[in-house]
Amino acid sequence: MSELNGSITSRSTFNREEAGSRASLYSASFWGLWLRDWHVLMSSAVTFAIRTVMQPLLFIFVFAYVFPMIGQDVGVAGDASFATVLVPGLVAVAVLFQGISAVALPLVNEFSVSREIEDRVMAPLPTAAVALEKLLFGAFQGVIAACIVFPLLYIVPATDVEVRIGSWPLLIAMLLLSTITAGAAGLAIGTTFTPTQVPLVFSVIVIPTTFLGCVYYPWQALEAIPWLQVVVLVNPLVYVSEGLRAALTPQLPHLLPWVSIGALTVATAILGVIGVRGFQNRVLD
Amino acid sequence: MSLAVHAQELTKVYTAPEPVTAVERIDLEVPEGTIFGLLGPNGAGKTTTVGMCTTRVVPSSGRVTVTGLDVTEDPPMVRKRIGVVSQFNTLDRSCTVFDNVAFHCRYFGMGARSAKRRAGELLESFSLSDKASAMPETLSGGMAQRLLIVRAVAHYPELLFLDEPSAGLDPQSRIALWDVLLDLHRSGTTIVLTTHYMEEADRLCQQIAIIDFGKILVCDTPVALKRQVSAETVVELKVQHPSEEVAGPLRDLPGVLRVEAGDDVLRLFMRERDGLLPRVVEVAQPAGLRDISISEPTLETVFITLTGRALRE
Numbered sequence: 001m002s003e004l005n006g007s008i009t010s011r012s013t014f015n016r017e018e019a020g021s022r023a024s025l026y027s028a029s030f031w032g033l034w035l036r037d038w039h040v041l042m043s044s045a046v047t048f049a050i051r052t053v054m055q056p057l058l059f060i061f062v063f064a065y066v067f068p069m070i071g072q073d074v075g076v077a078g079d080a081s082f083a084t085v086l087v088p089g090l091v092a093v094a095v096l097f098q099g100i101s102a103v104a105l106p107l108v109n110e111f112s113v114s115r116e117i118e119d120r121v122m123a124p125l126p127t128a129a130v131a132l133e134k135l136l137f138g139a140f141q142g143v144i145a146a147c148i149v150f151p152l153l154y155i156v157p158a159t160d161v162e163v164r165i166g167s168w169p170l171l172i173a174m175l176l177l178s179t180i181t182a183g184a185a186g187l188a189i190g191t192t193f194t195p196t197q198v199p200l201v202f203s204v205i206v207i208p209t210t211f212l213g214c215v216y217y218p219w220q221a222l223e224a225i226p227w228l229q230v231v232v233l234v235n236p237l238v239y240v241s242e243g244l245r246a247a248l249t250p251q252l253p254h255l256l257p258w259v260s261i262g263a264l265t266v267a268t269a270i271l272g273v274i275g276v277r278g279f280q281n282r283v284l285d
Numbered sequence: 286m287s288l289a290v291h292a293q294e295l296t297k298v299y300t301a302p303e304p305v306t307a308v309e310r311i312d313l314e315v316p317e318g319t320i321f322g323l324l325g326p327n328g329a330g331k332t333t334t335v336g337m338c339t340t341r342v343v344p345s346s347g348r349v350t351v352t353g354l355d356v357t358e359d360p361p362m363v364r365k366r367i368g369v370v371s372q373f374n375t376l377d378r379s380c381t382v383f384d385n386v387a388f389h390c391r392y393f394g395m396g397a398r399s400a401k402r403r404a405g406e407l408l409e410s411f412s413l414s415d416k417a418s419a420m421p422e423t424l425s426g427g428m429a430q431r432l433l434i435v436r437a438v439a440h441y442p443e444l445l446f447l448d449e450p451s452a453g454l455d456p457q458s459r460i461a462l463w464d465v466l467l468d469l470h471r472s473g474t475t476i477v478l479t480t481h482y483m484e485e486a487d488r489l490c491q492q493i494a495i496i497d498f499g500k501i502l503v504c505d506t507p508v509a510l511k512r513q514v515s516a517e518t519v520v521e522l523k524v525q526h527p528s529e530e531v532a533g534p535l536r537d538l539p540g541v542l543r544v545e546a547g548d549d550v551l552r553l554f555m556r557e558r559d560g561l562l563p564r565v566v567e568v569a570q571p572a573g574l575r576d577i578s579i580s581e582p583t584l585e586t587v588f589i590t591l592t593g594r595a596l597r598e
Contacts (some may be wrong), residue, residue: 025365025394032391039388040379057569087542118375119436124365285299285333285342 001085029125033133041141051101056090057152063216064157076193083157085252087150088244089215095175096182096237097143097211100206103138103186105198111282112195121283131279134190135183135272142179163248170257171247177261178240181268185236187275191282213237218245220253235266287353289444289475290315290338295347297333297499307333309499315492317443317478322490323479324584326407330499331479332372335446338477339369352443365393368437370447376421382432383408383417386439391416391439407435411465420478427458434465438474447478451485463489483584495588500541502591511582512556517542519580520553520565525573534568573575 041048064083067074074082077166110117120130154161187237191200212232214222219242222229243260246251292313299305308330315321321329326498335336335590336342338351349356373438377385383404393428399494408414411431417422424432438447447466451459466489470476484543486493494504507511524531527546536544540561545552549592551569558579566574 022361026361028394028396029392032394033387034389036377036380036388039384043379114378115371115373115375116377116379118369118371118373119377119389120392122363122364122369124394125359125392127363227345283341285297285336 026125026129030133033120033123033130034123034137037133037137047050047176048141048144049148052094052098053152055097056094056149057156059090060086060153060156064159064161068158073096076095081157081159081161082194083153083159083161084163084249085218086216087153087161088248089213089241090153091146091248092178092213092240092244093180093210093215095240096143096180096185096209098140098142098145099182099184099186100189102141103134103183104193104201106133106192107187107190108193108195108198111191117283127280127283128276128284130186130274131191132281133276135180135187138183138186139176139179143175143183146152146175146179148230160249164250165248166250167247170226171244173261174240174241174243174247174257177264177268178243181236181264181271184271184275185270188271188278191275209235209237214241216243218253219255234266236271237265287306287317288350289317289319289320290349290351292334292338292349293347294347295337297337297342298345299490302496304491307499308337308387311496311499312502313494313504315475317474317475318470319491320466320476320478320489322493322495323477324481324483324486324490324493324588325479325496326481329481329496331481332448333499334496335448335477335479336476338446339366339367339446348371356520364444365440368434368440368442368445370430370437370445372448372452374421374433376424376429376432376436378421381418382413385421385432386436388438395440403439407439409412411435425458426453427455427461430454430462431457431465434462434469438469438591443475444475447476449479449481450498451480451482459485483588487584493584495584495591497588499590502583504586507584510587513589517556517586518558519553519554519583520562521556521578521580522551522553522565522569522574523549523578524569525549525575527572529531531569531572535565538568560582563589581587 019125044056060083063074064081064086065222067082107117121127123130154163189201212228213235214232215237219229219232219238237262239255242255243257243264245254246260289527292311295308295309295311295313296306299307305454309348311334323334323385325331333342338349338356340356340363344357354363354366356363357470377388378582380388386404386407387400390403391397397401405414408417410436410455411430411434413428413435416428421429421432434445434450450466451464466476474589478485478489491506492504493507493510493511495502503513505513514553518527525550532546535541535551538557538561540557542554542556553565566577
């Protein structure tokens, strides 16, 4: 065990080298957590891609390829094809699902069952920073998801998909903000619920959010059902869909970009605080 | 001598579902460089006490400093200086054995090359090299425990906490674990472990605190503990003809507390047996001494004397 006996010298060297600043320790530690998550993502890259693509692909295939081909048209307001309406909505769903599947579900498991979270929590970082890393990596996965899904949504439909990126800064801002909101939602869900409650979370929170998130129809079209148009305004997915609609298909009716950005910022703040606090409560006794 | 752990009136009260005092006004002084044991039955408050020292449990009142730092004031720095092996298998199931150690090093701020080098060295030292690319679920209990220790010391901590390290291990793995801990101790690491196995505490620890119902009952070296509570050595003599003729002189020997006679056995209760055995043999020989067995006082006896209960209920 010479390495153990030699470790005292190595240890003091290590401590001197690393005695730099606390900031550099924290950032190195944060980067270490990120690297591990990246490594795990890469080693299951195919699973990730399939999981990300499956639902949006099936939707766009059925509604924008099969339906037009079999003559079962879905009526849309204005001249746009249903496919054009769907594209921003399905990217929004893909991003949201990353928050759930990449952040919430693993966390629920790590806290309750496998306890793998322990080593990360014992890192020399404030606990809030460990939580934030989970949130941000989830957002990062959301960006990758959006980039994988979008080309498919563009090429699969039988009808024209009219994507016009008017403002790249707006698109990038919407994408970043949406993925961070999804990460925050994932953190909030992952630290609040137990494994037995997960099916309930899906049926009571996730599915209604998807169906009432202006994914398949623009918000403005809901003016035919005024009460619904108001009720859905509490759903963060509405602002993701509408925000992406403003960036990708501005010719369609959409909420004003600043409304989407503002609402998502508020949603992120609320969900982020719930998530980080929840993480700290689960970690600390 | 500086203290690796200094706890003063440390208390933890859980409020939900009902108020429960898990740890009550504990004082602990763990000198640097020692192996310190917290011995007590399940539910005594050992894990909660260690949790407070390792920044995982927030104390309700009192104070504890670890390596000189207050745990509530600067948790990240405390975590940098300590290594923790919890009761559970907390290995990262998504990474190989090697990556478990290497990423742990990265979490503690080591660079990529140092992390890889350190992981390789440690796996070699702890005979886990041929499992480097295996996944954690393929490891046996003993190997997994070894890996948990490897990971916990990878970042050169000054102080290592282990919570019930032998739980679930077969006797061979337990002995191997003790060798590992003794080696770590020799290389300068302070070790604090919790256990309900009195043999483990007796064998490894230089100082032991006996804890029950959240309170520290006594704290001293194993030898002093056994002496302090007047635990007795029992010498059992198998003799052909146990009788008062033999029992009387044995009872008269200085140091013998009392003698009990059985069918073919005489039981002598004494404080210490230094120099006494030859005289016992001499006295008992004429009565046809066939066998002699000695039961030293154990920490189990100490615990029973203090609490009226056994360590393992």
